[in-house]
Amino acid sequence: MVAAGVATLALALTACGSDSDDSAEGGSGDSGGKVTLTISTFNEFGYDDGLLDEYMKQNPNITVKHTKADTSQAAGDALRNALGAGSGGSDVAAIEGDQMPEFLQYADKFEDISDPSLDGRWQDWKTAQATDAKGRLIGYGTDIGPEGICYRSDLLKEAGLPTDRESVAKWMGSTWDDYFKAGEEYTKKTGKPFYDSAGTIRLGMENQMQNAFEKDDGTIIATENPEVKDMYDQLLAESAKGLSAGLSQWTQDWNESFKTGGFATTLCPGWMLGVVQGNAPDVKTWDITNSFPGGGGNWGGSFLTVPSYGKHVKEAKALANWLTAPEQQIEAFKSKGTFPSQIEALKDPAITEATNPYFNDAPIGQILTDRANAVTVKPFKGPHYQAINDFLADALGRVDIDKVDDADTSWNKFVTDVNGLK
Template sequence: MDITRTSRIAKAAAVAGSLALLATGCGGNNNATSEQPASPDNPITLTVTTFGTMGLDDLYTKYESENPGVKIQATNIDTGGNALTDWKTKQAAGAGLPDVQAVEEGWLGQVMTVSDSFTDLRDYGAGDIAGQWVDWKVQQATDDEGRIIGYGTDIGPMGLCYNADLFKEAGLPSERDAVAELFGGDNATWEQFVDVGKDYVKASDKAFYDQSGFVWNSMVNQLDEGYYKADGTLNIEGNTQLRERWDLLADAASNGLSSGQTQWDWGKGQAFVDGSFATMPCPGWMLGVVKGQIEGAGGDSTGGWDFADVFPGGPANWGGTFLTVPATSQHPAEAAKLAQWLTSADSQAAAFEVAGTFPSSLDAQQSEAVTGANDLTKFFNDAPIGKILANRAEGVKAQFKGPNDSVIQEQVFGPATIALDSGTDGQKAWNDALATLKDLDIK
């Protein structure tokens, strides 16, 4: 075992242990009853930590203008994985946490082990407005004692991003509805996805999708039970469904379907504009990421990218975020007020227009801002993104996320999918993943 890998495993174990020790130490909030409302005579600064592309920047400015005395100091971390590391480090240290912390769905298993170190938002009215969100989103943010620790922002129903120009050049259908039918429409399967990909590779001599990691995440997330069973036990070894999908992914990679791009980088976006690949799985929030990557590489809306109302294997959800208030906040009432405002129907609709983050708010899902045209829809060939995502959200079920779900995704199967893209045999990559799982002593 190499030193780097050993250090990573030791660090992961140390942080996990520290989180457990901090579960009680950070619990409760002594500021809740004594806090004075913010005002010009009592100015406060609220710190907010988010990640990725959440579309909140303009909302911060609006909130400050509507709430004299409140200044927002926002930090946005580039990826969810790096944001998780940041949160775990500060949580373990018991210091440095913001007033409002964005928490990704994949972290919930870890977060819920220390749920008493977050403010119970029922103290600030969360229980009274729970009906504003899709029910499973609220359930995800509720711990075993009934405490609501987060307000839901977006959810991640999935469709397919594809490049119509590249499809057409390869002799495949390129119109949105025809592309959906190409993959099987309502009966789309991963087998059909791979078959179409093989046809594309044969016709174009180019890769079909960007990299295997995102495809694998999508495959896992749409199962009734993923890396964990609903009872909290691991669900990897002996999981026939998981292994069948792995073997299919390995077949795809071995036949040249993967471009082997680096996750979240794509050659600084260049791969989106130079024809390196033609499709990728896209939850709603990914659309803003894709747009930003293309623009960062000098591309624009004429590059051929579109969004199809179809997804292999049926309904799937990848990601989605919550805004929480760590119990260390000196301004829990004001922080809860901000978190509630940022996740209101109007705010979620505004964020969608900017970043494609599909609302968990029921009213926002039906708003013109979501169902109508905006800069994002124009970028994706006038695709009715809001309507497509609403269709893709039908049938989605919240998958139980165990305490190390994100660790398994990133540290176990992350390297394994990279290995597939680098030519490693599927069986060896699977065995190596299981060995890493054992080395990390993941429960």
């Protein structure tokens, strides 16, 4: 979901704690089979434009109360607190994909939702993300974040480079080497940065690695994995120096740069489209390619879970099941643009034929569908993924953004940080 990006905001942002509405008790005073369910999400899941009302109409004995946190971090913190306290949380709780590995450690505290009727609803890798070692499935997939590249066509034009989607895709090539080479060309011609920060590009590269930080058994390999070190070196190489605008994601300066043309390209999972548009509503030249370096890539996407502390887990499962059925997810896409993870939904014309006027009328449904199909690697993310990910973001930031360390010093700090993990 949208807040996938917020995962990169690094650690927790908002209050821990949990939904304290008395309704969280699940309406213990219910009479006549009336049940009050609470659902907590973050940012925009697209449930407010009628979906929940629809559910209540179909199930007159159910009342659903929806609370939204601002970020996935806040939602994760709230859920973590509720799990720790064993009470006070929502009956249905949304979890962002990158946080899922951490919560899988506590899989016993969630309902196992696996059911033959759900087989084949989601892409395999989506299901795998929410399945623990013992085979418990704890999350109903909502959306995914297949990535293309967003670019400013006017900036490329000034540099005398291709501007339409197909030619840009071709120019940027199919590997990260190609992408960097294209960047060097752009930067040489214009003297301007190509992408926002090394940290952003890193997310694209990292999400294509099978075992970036941890082996399948959870052993941490982040500091020895040559893939990670190569990526780090490539991002901070001498030749890549001018390519980065050194703008930390989600900062004011980063936001402003969407308007002012501080960089020409950035990674664009489906949910990022809204961010770009929100940051530069008056710029008419943002566009998106139907291509991605190094093959397909997925960044973000969420799940609905049913924690076992709830008093009405059966009803909660029914609600989450219904919300994540293809039909409802299509409605959510229409409402807020969250790209479905359901195989059925991806075939629906409402998805495949969708266009986005802001991005130069890009056939966004087709592009994102293609991008989703191009995802081949299912990255393993273990319980330490989030922590290591943040350490690496800091390591790159020290060199690329803050310029307080050279690459080697910063890497050594990264190694120290990772070794400190339990």
